[in-house]
Amino acid sequence: MAIASNNQDPPLADGLGPYCRRLGERARCAARQLRDVPTSVKNAWLLRSADHLLRRIDGILEANARDVAQGAELGLTSAAIDRLMLNPDRIGGIATGLRSIASLPDPVGEILGGGVRPNGLQIRKVRVPLGVLFFIYESRPNVTVDAAAIAIKSGNAILLRGGKESLRSSSALVSVLEEAARESGLPEHAIQFVETPDRNVVGELLQLDECIDLVIPRGGESLIRRVVAEAKMPVLKHYHGNCHVYVDEYADLAVALRIVVNAKTQRMGVCNAAESLLVHRSVSKAFLPKAAEALQSRGIELRGDPQVLEWIDGVVPATDADWSTEYLGPILSIRIVDSLDEAIDHIQRYGSHHTDAIVTRDISRAEQFSRQVDSAAVMINCSTRFHDGGELGLGAEIGISTDKLHARGPCGLQELTTYKYIVTGEGHVRES
Amino acid sequence: MAIASNNQDPPLADGLGPYCRRLGERARCAARQLRDVPTSVKNAWLLRSADHLLRRIDGILEANARDVAQGAELGLTSAAIDRLMLNPDRIGGIATGLRSIASLPDPVGEILGGGVRPNGLQIRKVRVPLGVLFFIYESRPNVTVDAAAIAIKSGNAILLRGGKESLRSSSALVSVLEEAARESGLPEHAIQFVETPDRNVVGELLQLDECIDLVIPRGGESLIRRVVAEAKMPVLKHYHGNCHVYVDEYADLAVALRIVVNAKTQRMGVCNAAESLLVHRSVSKAFLPKAAEALQSRGIELRGDPQVLEWIDGVVPATDADWSTEYLGPILSIRIVDSLDEAIDHIQRYGSHHTDAIVTRDISRAEQFSRQVDSAAVMINCSTRFHDGGELGLGAEIGISTDKLHARGPCGLQELTTYKYIVTGEGHVRES
Numbered sequence: 001m002a003i004a005s006n007n008q009d010p011p012l013a014d015g016l017g018p019y020c021r022r023l024g025e026r027a028r029c030a031a032r033q034l035r036d037v038p039t040s041v042k043n044a045w046l047l048r049s050a051d052h053l054l055r056r057i058d059g060i061l062e063a064n065a066r067d068v069a070q071g072a073e074l075g076l077t078s079a080a081i082d083r084l085m086l087n088p089d090r091i092g093g094i095a096t097g098l099r100s101i102a103s104l105p106d107p108v109g110e111i112l113g114g115g116v117r118p119n120g121l122q123i124r125k126v127r128v129p130l131g132v133l134f135f136i137y138e139s140r141p142n143v144t145v146d147a148a149a150i151a152i153k154s155g156n157a158i159l160l161r162g163g164k165e166s167l168r169s170s171s172a173l174v175s176v177l178e179e180a181a182r183e184s185g186l187p188e189h190a191i192q193f194v195e196t197p198d199r200n201v202v203g204e205l206l207q208l209d210e211c212i213d214l215v216i217p218r219g220g221e222s223l224i225r226r227v228v229a230e231a232k233m234p235v236l237k238h239y240h241g242n243c244h245v246y247v248d249e250y251a252d253l254a255v256a257l258r259i260v261v262n263a264k265t266q267r268m269g270v271c272n273a274a275e276s277l278l279v280h281r282s283v284s285k286a287f288l289p290k291a292a293e294a295l296q297s298r299g300i301e302l303r304g305d306p307q308v309l310e311w312i313d314g315v316v317p318a319t320d321a322d323w324s325t326e327y328l329g330p331i332l333s334i335r336i337v338d339s340l341d342e343a344i345d346h347i348q349r350y351g352s353h354h355t356d357a358i359v360t361r362d363i364s365r366a367e368q369f370s371r372q373v374d375s376a377a378v379m380i381n382c383s384t385r386f387h388d389g390g391e392l393g394l395g396a397e398i399g400i401s402t403d404k405l406h407a408r409g410p411c412g413l414q415e416l417t418t419y420k421y422i423v424t425g426e427g428h429v430r431e432s
Numbered sequence: 433m434a435i436a437s438n439n440q441d442p443p444l445a446d447g448l449g450p451y452c453r454r455l456g457e458r459a460r461c462a463a464r465q466l467r468d469v470p471t472s473v474k475n476a477w478l479l480r481s482a483d484h485l486l487r488r489i490d491g492i493l494e495a496n497a498r499d500v501a502q503g504a505e506l507g508l509t510s511a512a513i514d515r516l517m518l519n520p521d522r523i524g525g526i527a528t529g530l531r532s533i534a535s536l537p538d539p540v541g542e543i544l545g546g547g548v549r550p551n552g553l554q555i556r557k558v559r560v561p562l563g564v565l566f567f568i569y570e571s572r573p574n575v576t577v578d579a580a581a582i583a584i585k586s587g588n589a590i591l592l593r594g595g596k597e598s599l600r601s602s603s604a605l606v607s608v609l610e611e612a613a614r615e616s617g618l619p620e621h622a623i624q625f626v627e628t629p630d631r632n633v634v635g636e637l638l639q640l641d642e643c644i645d646l647v648i649p650r651g652g653e654s655l656i657r658r659v660v661a662e663a664k665m666p667v668l669k670h671y672h673g674n675c676h677v678y679v680d681e682y683a684d685l686a687v688a689l690r691i692v693v694n695a696k697t698q699r700m701g702v703c704n705a706a707e708s709l710l711v712h713r714s715v716s717k718a719f720l721p722k723a724a725e726a727l728q729s730r731g732i733e734l735r736g737d738p739q740v741l742e743w744i745d746g747v748v749p750a751t752d753a754d755w756s757t758e759y760l761g762p763i764l765s766i767r768i769v770d771s772l773d774e775a776i777d778h779i780q781r782y783g784s785h786h787t788d789a790i791v792t793r794d795i796s797r798a799e800q801f802s803r804q805v806d807s808a809a810v811m812i813n814c815s816t817r818f819h820d821g822g823e824l825g826l827g828a829e830i831g832i833s834t835d836k837l838h839a840r841g842p843c844g845l846q847e848l849t850t851y852k853y854i855v856t857g858e859g860h861v862r863e864s
Contacts, residue, residue, distance in 0.1 A: 032780065032804065032806070035803055035804060035806075036803060036804070115825065117823070117824075117825055121814060121818060121823070123824050123825060128806075130836055130837075131806065131836070213836055213837075214837065234835075234837045252859070254859075255858075255859035258859055258861050259859065259861060261861075262861030262862060263861075266861070266862055266863075348464065366856075370852075370854045371467055371468060372464065372467060372468070374464070374467075374560075374563065374852075375852065376852060376853065377852065377853040377854075377855060378852060378853070378854050378855070379855045379857070380854065380855065380856040380857065381856065381857045381858055381859055381860070382553060382855055382856070382857025382858075382859070382860035382861070383857075383860060383861045383862050385861070385862035386553060386855055386857070386860065386862055387853070387855070391549070391553070391862070392549075392555050392853060392855070393547065393549055393555060403666075404562055404563070404645055404850040405562070405645075405646065405666045405837065405838040405850065406837040406838040408850050408851055408852065409852075409853050418836040418837065418840050419840055420802075420806075420807065420808060420809065420810060420840065420841070421808065421809040421810070421819070421824060421841050422802045422809075422810050422812065423809060423810070423811045423812065423814055423818055423819070423824070424798075424812040424813065424814070425811070425812065425813045425814025425815075425818070426687075426813055426814075427684070427686075427687035427690055427691065427813055427814070428813070428814035428815065428818065429690050429691060429693075429694035429695075429698070429814070429815045429817070430694060430698055430815050430817035430818055430823070431698075
């Protein structure tokens with residue numbers, strides 16, 4: 001049997017602590033075996049999982065319908081029900097995702113550097129898997145498959161803890177992955193679904209730093225903060241973005257308008273949507289009325305500094321708190337600045353180092369902005385919405401890191417790896 | 433004035449909290465300016481500092497003599513006094529170190545990846561400084577200069593907190609760096625020495641995660657554990673190594689003997705010295721008596737499993753605790769194993785994932801060991817002692833990371849950087 005036998009082996013027969021330790025140790029053991037699994041086996045599992053998903057679509061939809069019915073009874077919002085719901089299109093999308101991960105290069109084994117030292121020692125710095133990932137997510141059942149796929153392709157074992165709302169859907173999906181794993185020869189326990197309803201299981205697992213190398217919480221900020229507070233191992237943090245668009249005095253104003261509207265309105269509940277607009281004073285009178293009209297006509301509430309209030313009708317005064325707020329909705333704060341330096345200062349003071357854009361035709365302005373704005377992604381003459389693993393060419397992503405260490409910005413296959421040095425001599429010993 | 437004006441500006445005039453916040457904010461501001469400082473200015477500072485060190489050697493030695501005299505009064509061990517002591521040779525070595533860092537390539541601005549997306553967006557993944565480093569170290573005053581040099585060359589501002597035993601020496605060294613900084617045009621406060629004797633200053637600074645990007649404690653394990661427990665920002669951990677040498681059944685036994693003796697005895701108090709010897713049963717009878725003789729004649733105490741005890745005189749029985757112990761001194765534990773798999777199991781169970789070596793002539797054994805042993809460095813037919821930034825070709829190192837995330841193994845200039853994405857469009861907006 002390729003995957004944790006939660007069905008035959010009642011999770012909590014001997015208590016939560018031993019159950020969690022067993023999960024952790026099985027994952028650690030699987031991770032060790034995964035280091036020897038060739039790319040062809042990992043890809044075979046991905047493709048077979050995609051096939052089985054489509055073949056077993058009826059059973060998956062049936063399990064999902066029960067989750068959805070229960071969600072409605074529990075009073076989930078319609079947005080939450082929508083996130084939970086699967087349909088043939090969405091399952092097709094999940095299968096396509098698996099196939100596209102199969103087509104990506106395997107990061108494991110890549111030589112990152114090295115050479116021959118003057119004494120003849122051969123140095124290779126080689127990319128290797130991290131080991132064991134613990135993935136905690138909320139209701140979207142497709143994340144079960146995406147996360148497992150990215151983990152296995154990058155050579156890592158994974159523990160999956162999904163939201164209770166999607167338990168039946170996730171179980172049905174995992175059983176498909178499990179079947180494909182058995183058939184493809186993946187190590188047993190490479191993918192384990194943490195099935196107990198006991199909420200303390202997360203806290204217990206977060207203590208097992210000898211078994212788990214990295215925790216990835218995907219969900220609201222409160223989930224992430226709780227995980228950071230409790231985890232004894234590193235956490236890949238995926239906080240939100242307070243993203244800015246700065247319209248420079250040398251901006252093409254038609255381009256600026258298109259970018260501001262897109263960055264604010266194309267999708268509002270996401271971390272790379274714009275929350276603040278900064279406009280250079282010299283173009284503000286020409287730009288702001290048009291921008292305000294375009295935004296207000298799309299239902300965006302504007303909050304501005306006194307000058308903006310004077311020029312534009314229907315603008316609410318912005319408070320200091322507005323400059324720091326990630327609205328994740330139809331509100332935009334607007335400030336007029338006297339210089340590029342002032343714009344950069346504002347972004348450094350109030351921003352979240354996530355994604356910030358400049359619109360300018362001046363190359364030295366663009367260079368200064370991209371050098372001095374300390375954000376994971378700096379956009380020049382394009383929308384903040386492009387800060388995304390797919391758009392940047394990573395192929396697949398498990399989240400956007402707001403950390404500076406290890407991984408910054410979108411986390412794909414490479415970001416779930418580390419490296420080791422392999423040093424080969426011919427009896428070399430050190431003299432000094 | 434280029435560096436924190438601790439002399440003119442009494443550190444604690446307005447209390448510890450405001451003092452620490454001022455240090456942090458000055459460093460943050462300097463870090464922002466450092467992002468614009470060209471390589472030539474950083475190198476000019478390094479070379480000028482080297483010149484000034486040699487020019488002002490008498491003053492430095494005088495300050496150091498007072499530290500040494502006080503250390504003797506306080507009853508420091510002779511090893512501690514030796515670590516504290518400077519002499520013209522050692523200062524010459526520090527100056528040489530500065531010049532060699534000047535000659536290394538600047539990591540900042542390196543393009544790590546990118547290209548043009550199908551929609552025409554240009555993606556650059558660019559190496560950038562981390563920002564502000566907080567370096568906490570114990571008595572060696574040379575670390576003051578080494579750490580500042582590596583920080584500035586990689587574009588980071590640095591807060592330095594040295595041990596109280598070396599306060600006068602470190603101050604004298606910092607004033608040299610300060611003079612060179614003024615002359616070379618480094619940003620003010622790029623290097624700040626935390627001079628107050630108040631021990632609470634470290635705890636206060638460890639709370640300032642909005643000002644400090646990374647803490648690097650260099651010293652004993654208790655210092656590192658304290659910093660990890662208190663710090664709100666990431667910590668580069670540099671724990672010790674429980675390193676193994678495995679002598680395979682296909683080893684060249686003369687090579688194995690040379691490597692074991694070197695790995696254990698060439699320098700014993702360091703993290704990459706060997707602490708355990710594993711020997712394949714089929715060569716143990718031929719190898720162990722010679723190895724024991726060579727080691728015992730060098731004063732090494734051997735602790736072994738029952739078979740080793742039977743064959744070799746003067747061996748102490750090894751307990752389970754011995755397999756996990758990093759002796760950092762003249763003791764070696766020895767175990768006979770029946771297979772390569774058993775050796776790898778032992779290393780995975782008892783090792784510290786730091787540095788482990790195999791001696792073998794068999795290529796598939798070497799490959800299996802290097803793939804399955806999950807350590808920062810795996811040595812094939814060479815001594816564990818080569819796991820070191822200089823030996824691996826990094827040029828300069830600030831420590832050896834025992835973490836898997838961000839940096840693993842020796843940390844040089846690159847490991848003190850992160851990256852950002854710079855995305856350039858021509859008015860690109862996102863459609864879906």
